[in-house]
Amino acid sequence: xxxxxxxxxxxxxxxxxxxxxxxxxxxxxxxxxxxxxxxxxxxxxxxxxxxxxxxxxxxxxxxxxxxxxxxxxxxxxxxxxxxxxxxxxxxxxxxxxxxxxxxxxxxxxxxxxxxxxxxxxxxxxxxxxxxxxxxxxxxxxxxxxxxxxxxxxxxxxxxxxxxxxxxxxxxxxxxxxxxxxxxxxxxxxxxxxxxxxxxxxxxxxxxxxxxxxxxxxxxxxxxxxxxxxxxxxxxxxxxxxxxxxxxxxxxxxxxxxxxxxxxxxxx
Ligand SMILES: CC(C)(COP(=O)(O)OP(=O)(O)OC[C@H]1O[C@@H](n2cnc3c(N)ncnc32)[C@H](O)[C@@H]1OP(=O)(O)O)[C@@H](O)C(=O)NCCC(=O)NCCS
Numbered sequence: 001x002x003x004x005x006x007x008x009x010x011x012x013x014x015x016x017x018x019x020x021x022x023x024x025x026x027x028x029x030x031x032x033x034x035x036x037x038x039x040x041x042x043x044x045x046x047x048x049x050x051x052x053x054x055x056x057x058x059x060x061x062x063x064x065x066x067x068x069x070x071x072x073x074x075x076x077x078x079x080x081x082x083x084x085x086x087x088x089x090x091x092x093x094x095x096x097x098x099x100x101x102x103x104x105x106x107x108x109x110x111x112x113x114x115x116x117x118x119x120x121x122x123x124x125x126x127x128x129x130x131x132x133x134x135x136x137x138x139x140x141x142x143x144x145x146x147x148x149x150x151x152x153x154x155x156x157x158x159x160x161x162x163x164x165x166x167x168x169x170x171x172x173x174x175x176x177x178x179x180x181x182x183x184x185x186x187x188x189x190x191x192x193x194x195x196x197x198x199x200x201x202x203x204x205x206x207x208x209x210x211x212x213x214x215x216x217x218x219x220x221x222x223x224x225x226x227x228x229x230x231x232x233x234x235x236x237x238x239x240x241x242x243x244x245x246x247x248x249x250x251x252x253x254x255x256x257x258x259x260x261x262x263x264x265x266x267x
Contacts, residue, residue: 002060002094003060004064004093004095005057006058006102007056007058009052010052011047013063014043014047015040016058017043017054017066018043019063020084020086021084022036035199035200035201038191038193039193039195042192042193042194046194053069054069057095057099059093065084065090066084067080067099068081068194071119075166076114076120077157078107078119078122078123079122079124080123080124083096083100083137096140097144100144107160108160118161120159120166122158123155123158124141124146124156126138126141126154126156138156141156141158147159150168155168175247176234179233179245182234182245183244183245184244186243188203188207188221188241188242189239189242190203190221191222191223191225191238192224192225198238198239202252203239203241206252213263217266243265243266244265246261248261249261
């Protein structure tokens with residue numbers, strides 16, 4: 001029998017939240033252990049600031065999936081950062097549906113995040129990846145009634161009030177502030193982050209791609225929790241990569257795009 005139980009994240013089950021996205025065969029890998037530690041640092045602060053900001057789903061008593069969200073107070077909406085059910089034997093059992101419906105119940109109520117008012121919508125920007133045969137986050141949210149915002153198919157919203165149409169508040173992007181000391185090298189920004197894959201999967205991959213082509217270029221790792229001033233003065237964030245004083249716009253999931261940009265910056 002499939003018993004599914006959904007619980008808000010608290011200090012009691014923070015470890016479950018941090019490990020639920022790590023596949024069993026990666027649990028002893030030092031890079032993934034570091035990724036989980038980065039997530040835990042981030043999550044402890046998030047819990048202190050926001051209260052519950054995620055839910056963990058348990059399948060027959062074991063952590064099997066999670067949903068992460070946060071307030072966008074200016075817009076009075078709840079932003080879903082991620083939903084994930086990792087292991088294929090857990091798919092299509094209604095776990096993600098239960099996670100989303102539990103959040104739907106919460107957001108029908110007044111929330112202290114929004115001065116005791118109800119939020120106007122759920123908003124999400126879905127991740128493009130996913131394992132073979134796995135449903136994508138875009139397919140899932142679209143099936144659950146989310147609508148597209150603007151041109152891109154991965155920016156979606158679900159109105160919580162009749163007739164509400166979400167229009168994102170345009171933000172002034174300042175961007176990376178170039179530093180002389182970044183010339184002739186690569187700077188990779190690590191540190192506390194909501195995703196445990198940021199360090200092992202994305203940033204270590206960034207380093208690997210650089211090294212595959214450029215054996216000699218110096219690589220400097222900056223951890224935002226150890227050198228916050230270094231991150232602030234560049235106006236960058238965890239996950240960013242700077243090559244010869246240029247911020248790389250492409251994510252490493254787009255290997256060709258990333259390598260093209262790194263080449264243009266270095267040569
Ligand atoms: C999308 C995802 C959360 C769905 O999880 P799940 O627990 O299997 O979903 P559910 O069992 O609740 O199914 C929800 C609906 O999707 C459908 N569905 C799920 N997987 C499906 C698949 N592979 N093919 C077709 N339909 C599928 C179900 O039939 C169900 O339909 P219904 O609402 O009509 O009943 C999961 O597949 C996943 O984690 N995908 C990757 C998402 C991602 O990239 N996250 C970021 C990672 S960093």
